[in-house]
Amino acid sequence: MALQTRRRRWASVLAVSALAVAGTGALACPAGAAPQQVDFPTHCIPPAIAGLPPIDGTTTAKITVDNAAPKVGDTVAVTYTVVTPAASNPTDLALPADIMTPTGKVTLGGAQTGNVTVTGPKKNDPVPGRGAFPSFSMTGTFTVTSPGAITLSPGDYNIHTGYILELDTPCTVTQPPAPVSETVTATDSAPVNNRxxxxxxxxxxxxxxxxxxxxxxxxxxxxxxxxxxxxxxxxxxxxxxxxxxxxxxxxxxxxxxxxxxxxxxxxxxxxQDKGAGPAAYTVVDDTPVPANSQKLTAAVKAGTLSMSQAGDSVQLSSVDFGKGGASQGALQTVTVKDFRGGPAGWSLTGKVTDFTGPGARIDAGRLSWTPACATKAGSPSTCRAGSAGAVGASGATLASTPDGTLTGGEFTVDAGLSLDVPAFTPPGSYSGVLTLTLT
Missing domain, CATH: 2.60.40.230 (Neocarzinostatin-like)
Known part of the structure; x- marks a missing residue:
């Protein structure tokens, strides 16, 4: 039987939307695991022009990550949110919106040590004279270098204001390190077999x-x-x-x-780790047919690699304006049929665009998924679900099967979806397109 291998690219477009709503009766986001919000003593120094002594107060903060189970070599995105700053507007002058630019550090501990530099956008609500600074978030990334539990604690931060004068209010952790707010557990990357x-x-x-x-x-x-x-x-x-x-x-x-x-x-x-192949090889049996006998030959025709999906749109749950959080839903089930009969496995990947809405957008990197894959009984191959984590514009693997001597079968692929909506995303509907590719 001649075995034929085909590689086919099939794009599935999923319209995904999230609704940020305000006012009474808004749908609350489903409860789920969340990083710990921590309090820690902070020493803040107002700008010299304010003529004020240092401020010793308490900062309330939390840290979130886009991937709590990375592999060594992965890049993890970190968000440091100062819920309640220890400092306040040091002047009698009211500060308008969008003049604050925060920067800070996240302290790593455990299996990996060091600091992650984080920065925030120039975005804030108006601050009255002598009024409390509003909550703000800063983001950054780090590359995982060691396996094991890596703790993340809030570190020093600085509030820069650019209105009439450029002023800084640096705040340092009085008793470092601050309490642990988030922990990620890293695993060793599987060695790549290039044989x-x-x-x-x-x-x-x-x-x-x-x-x-x-x-x-x-x-x-x-x-x-x-x-x-x-x-x-x-x-x-x-x-x-x-x-x-x-x-x-x-x-x-x-x-x-x-x-x-x-x-x-x-x-x-x-x-599989120290081998290569199988490379397809067929033995042509030309043994002569005995006298008074007939040689019977049957052929099995190779098919194709294909996919289908249960639908082309997903409605994610609503979140509250001012709170934000996880807007959740489920991927429409994808069915993969591998009827090629050759040695090649397959890979199903996905990538997503930014979510656009009424005058704003939500970054593609805020969409994450938790893949699942089931194999139909009798299939030669076994489906492997991709890793849970961010999808983003660069994409991630949803499911796959390995190469083998004989591959094939039917598989169903699902995934839980979660879009991390920033707290003060303007109310409205936000949509992005998730494209699936089967190779």
Missing amino acids: AITLGSSSGKPGDSVTVTGGDFTPGATVTLAGRSGATQTADTAAVTADAQGGFSGSLVVNDTTTTGVVAYEGGAWS
Whole structure:
């Protein structure tokens, strides 16, 4: 049977909307796990022009992240929200809207130490003379370098005002570090296996020799070449040694007429982590038909890789103006059918645009998902759900199946969706487009 592999790109457009509403009767956001809001003593120094002594007060703050379960090497976005600043407007002069620019630090502890620099937009409500500064948020990112639990604590911050005069009110944590507000648990990234093989031919008669060429193996390693019949290794094997660059070229005599592919691996047995293949190979059985016999041949026709979805729009839950938070919903179920019958797996990815609304937008990076994937009984492949986390404009994996000697099957893919809506997003409907691609 000739196996044919096809790669197909299929885009599914999902219209997603979130409603920010104000006033009595607004729908509340469903309760969920939230970072801890913490209080800590703070020492703030008003601008010298104000002629005021330092302010020793209490700051209330919280820290949120876009991915609480990253892998080493991932970039984590951090939001530091000062709910109640310790300082206030140091002058009798009322401050207009959008003249405050906050900056600050988030302190990392546990498995990874250091500081994350965060900055906020030039955005604020009007502040009356001697009035309390409003709540504000600052964002930044850090790259995960170590596995384990990483704690995040609020650090020093500065409130810069640019109205008539450029003034700064720096506030430092009196007893650092401040209490832990958020914790992320990082895991080791799986090592990338770049081993690969190619065959000198894709078919042959029983007893023919096929040339196997490989690359990116461990230099000097003994590499086993072996035939595969479906998921089972055959008795046809040979051994070669990788050169100083990790490459090799060897021959494998293939006798087993049920052979469907050839693999190469390091160690005593096949391993996905230290192997390559299977590369498709067919044995053409030309054994003569005995006298008074008839040779019967049947063919199985290879199909295609396809996907369909239960709908093309998702309505996320409403959140309150002034509070914001998680606007939640569920992805319309996607069904993937892999009827190609070859060795290639598939990957379903998604990316989203910014959410636009009445004179404002919500950044694409604020949409996150929690993927789930189910495999229909009898399918040769097993579906793997992607990691929970941000989707964003650059995209993320929703689900996939690995390469194998024989792949295929039917799969259903779902995901919980959550859009982190900023607290003072103007009321109205906000829509973005989530595009799914199957390869």
